[in-house]
Amino acid sequence: MKNNPFVSDRICHFFSPSKIILGVAAAEQVGNEAKSLGGQKVLIITDPGVARVGLVEKIQEALISEKLIVGIFDRVELEPPARVIDECADLVRKEGYDLVVGLGGGSSLDTAKGVSVVGTNEGKVLDYVGIDVVPNKGLPKILLPTTGGSGAEVTRVFAITDEIDKAKKVVYSNYNLADVAILDPLLTISLPPEVTAETGIDALAHAIESYVSVSSTPFSDILSIEAIRLISENLPVAYAKGENIEARSNMIFAAALAGLAWASGGLGAVHGLSYVLETEFNVGHAKASSIMLPHVMAFNKIGNLYKYGQIARVMGESIEGLSAYDAAEKSISAVKRLLWSVNISFRLTDYGGSKEFLPKLVEGGMKQARLFVPNPRNLTEEDVANIYLKALE
Ligand SMILES: [Fe+2]
Structure with a gap:
């Protein structure tokens, strides 16, 4: 598409x-x-x-x-x-x-x-x-x-x-x-590296979710793809060197672009499935959406291979000559690499998670089903369980 x-x-x-x-x-x-x-x-x-x-x-x-x-x-x-x-x-x-x-x-x-x-x-x-x-x-x-x-x-x-x-x-x-x-x-400038990282990835989640949302608009598309590019380029620098004013400028701008984008294009299953993490694992909103982002992207990608390929491209991946599927796959590896570079684990086991939590996670995730509506791929309860299982690996 x-x-x-x-x-x-x-x-x-x-x-x-x-x-x-x-x-x-x-x-x-x-x-x-x-x-x-x-x-x-x-x-x-x-x-x-x-x-x-x-x-x-x-x-x-x-x-x-x-x-x-x-x-x-x-x-x-x-x-x-x-x-x-x-x-x-x-x-x-x-x-x-x-x-x-x-x-x-x-x-x-x-x-x-x-x-x-x-x-x-x-x-x-x-x-x-x-x-x-x-x-x-x-x-x-x-x-x-x-x-x-x-x-x-x-x-x-x-x-x-x-x-x-x-x-x-x-x-x-x-x-x-x-x-x-x-x-x-x-x-x-005084924001600590860890908060810089997780709030920056939350902004990335806003940009990615609004970009692939079925409610995306001509306005939100332009804003979200530019926000993805800016965050990918500037978050590692803002994390590594908090006083770098250029990186900080680009991050505050990108977060606002992503905000404008999701306010009209909507969010999706990353946010839908992350809220329950806040209560179960006592992590803040930004950390919770950072954890779920790559797992939901891996599930979602077949819903819009073209757009996931574009995410890979603006995050610096070479997608020339690749099939649409392989290009889309690269967006997930790009996001994982960004998470690693700013030291955020996307494994729930690192936050005290285990398979015993699965029923509570699924119950909590399904309570946010309203956020599945704009998601590019429909989710059943079994899908939700499988995404959490991936996060628990
Ligand atoms: Fe968020």
Whole structure:
């Protein structure tokens, strides 16, 4: 099958923030941007890790220099619980904040999106789970990623953990799009190699999943294939030499491209099968999708040999003269090599996995079957079990 999404009977949607600023020291513009949005009292929403490395002060100073009143909420938790979003939104309402600045990885940015929604709407964040059920525009928001990973700064969705149901839930709304996303590679310099690696591979998973998705669009195809190329070239350098500004710039750009791509092209079985790993093996989202990526690609490839061949090509593999099948195979070896080079194991046994976990993994994977819909190959329960068995080898 050729890559020709223009020949389609589908209507394509593309979503993006109103404004994206990219560049070294771009974060210094946060004060200007907040003022332009009419902000007077701004809350920076971040996590304790970001606060420790001194990034909050930089943002705070830029806001204060524009004579804005600034507060800090630095209690964001990973895979953000609804409880934390509601607590922060209560603070926003009580103290009268009129603009939020999300600073951090995907969890901080998702928390800021949730607080923006609950800050102007009634009730709790779990009231807005679903597609387009948020009634009113939230507080204006500026999002600044500190990882080259989630792409949350450019998407119209955020994920929350419902601690009572023990489930991950999502809120889709155009009101979740940032008023301004600021991509400053200097904010990612202090990211440790291990986090650089796993968030970078998560961004690669976003790009690959949206590229091969049956919901891919002409927009997402262009963005995702370029994101794959950039990540393949730059992630090893960003991992090996964190202060390399060119590699960091390309990674933060690539992660945003991948975010824009999956926001309109969709994800697939890599994400569908990785969520259960987060609870079973206590690994974060980025590590979980990194582990599942090559195993799902190996299963998926026959669903779109042409596109898997293109992934191999942009990752530097020579596919000339190869059959479509052999070219597609090369995309899997390219991804495995990238994982090895940034020291991420894709064997579940290295995370405490064994075949005894299989029933729980399959049950957890099947709960995310909604993500199998855009996947290029349909999955039965037996297929899901076989993919986990490969990961357990
Ligand atoms: Fe992801």
